[in-house]
Amino acid sequence: MEIKDAQVRHEDLGLADDDLLRMHYYMLLARRVDERCWILNRQGKAPFVISCQGQEAAQVGAIYGVRPGYDYLYPYYRDLAMILFLGQSPRHQFLSVMGKREDPNSGGRQMPGHFSSRSLNIVTASAPVGVQYPQATGTALAFKVRGEDGIVLVCGGEASTSGGDWHEAMNFAGIHDLPVVFLVQNNAYAISVPEKAQVAGSIAKRAQGYGFPGIEVDGMDVLAVYEAAREAFERARRGEGPTLIEAKTYRITAHSSDDDDRRYREREEIEAWRRKDPIARFERYLEELGVLDAEGKEEVDARIKAEVAEDSRSAEEAPPPEPGDVFGPVYAGR
Ligand SMILES: Cc1ncc(C[n+]2csc(CCOP(=O)(O)OP(=O)(O)O)c2C)c(N)n1
Ligand SMILES: [Mg+2]
Structure with missing residues (x-):
């Protein structure tokens, strides 16, 4: 299979070198935090892990045009790179996977991947797949009713x-022409079910039936996703309504730490996708531009690894919830 390097060029998108380095930083940070979560799982310290690996370009490309704390994000369980970009720290993620009391999402009571933050306008998902969509649409209606450009x-x-x-x-x-952008991260599997047994026709084309644009984009190219998402946000802010973006990507890890993917996919298939790794691909582009050379890459990776190690250590030392916390914030107090 041919591997195409960043066909979308940053100059055409008005992005500066610093933007590119920032995108690269968050993609790599998400990857390193995710890898650390699997280690914590294998060490018996994190009971359940669900990964973003392979989907970092789709996530960073899309979130890059979101205004933190003003626009709203309804993420799904793989959106670690988005969460880190908006302002949660690696420590927050480790607190969450280890079920610690200080976990900002739920005080250690929800499964990992149920991200939430009032100040960052990240709304937690319920566990049933897909419930976030009508809720997100409701929030978009609220923006419209209030006459705000969120x-x-x-x-x-x-x-x-x-x-x-x-x-x-x-x-x-x-x-209702609502200011909502639907980002479908098509990673080719739903646990063990391949896309062809799950999806009829094209997801992107379905938008046409609902009267708004649907775009299929290379989800392994952070700039291609950024371009599609930015156009969609601008359209929404102009009051012209929703956009659907289908980002074609791949889940490099098993579905979760409870899944054995050797039962349903070939190792060769994963290796072929690994060669299209979105981070390595973006690094090749940055190298070609002269924005990040081998030394610079090592330096940023070392910085990230040190941050991840420190946050993981301090989260491990954080206390577990108290037994009484189970009666905590379920219902609003009087
Ligand atoms: C309504 C419902 N059915 C089944 C599940 C179990 N489940 C959790 S994730 C998942 C796969 C979802 O696949 P996809 O939407 O492609 O996202 P991916 O995990 O591949 O990123 C399933 C079936 C669930 N949580 N909710
Ligand atoms: Mg999938």
Whole structure:
């Protein structure tokens, strides 16, 4: 299979070198935090891990045009790179996977991947696949009713588009021209179910039936995703309504730490996708530009690894929840 390097060029998008380095930093940070989570899992310290590996370009490319704390994000469980970009720290992620009391998402009571932050406008998902879509659409309606120019980014995997919630949300957003962007991260599998057994036709083309644009984009190219998302956000801010973006990507790891993917996919397939790794691909582009050479790459990786090691260590030392915390914030107090 031919590997194409960044066909979208940053100059055409008005991005400066610093933007490129920032995108690279968050992609690599997400990868290193994710890898550390698997180590914590194998050490018996994190009972469950669900990964973003392979999807970092789709996530950073999309979130880069979101205004933290103003626009809203309805993420799904793989969106670690988005969460880090918006302002949660690696320590927050480690607190979450180890179920610690200080976990900012739920005080250690939810499964990992249920990201939330009031100050960052990240709204937690419920566990059933796809429930975030109508909720996100409701938030977009609120922006419209208030006459504010906020936008909502809502994410899910390709299998979430088989659920009724996705179609209801798409339809409602289309009727009311709501400022919501649907980002489907099509990673080719829903646990063991391959895309061809899960998705009829094209996801991107379905948007046409709901009266708004649907775009298919190379989800391994951070700049291609950035371009598509930025156009979608601008359209939403102009009051012209929703956009659907289908980012074609791949899940490099097993579905979760509870899944044995040797049962349903060939190692060669994973290796072929690893050769298209979105981070390595972007690094080749940056090297070609002269923005990041081998030495610079090593320096940033060493800095990230040190940050990850320190945050992991300090999260490990953090206390577990108290037994009484189980009665904590479930219902609003009087
Ligand atoms: C309604 C519902 N059915 C089944 C599940 C179990 N489940 C969790 S994730 C998942 C796969 C979803 O696949 P996809 O939407 O493609 O996202 P991916 O995990 O591939 O990123 C399934 C079936 C669930 N959480 N909710
Ligand atoms: Mg999938």
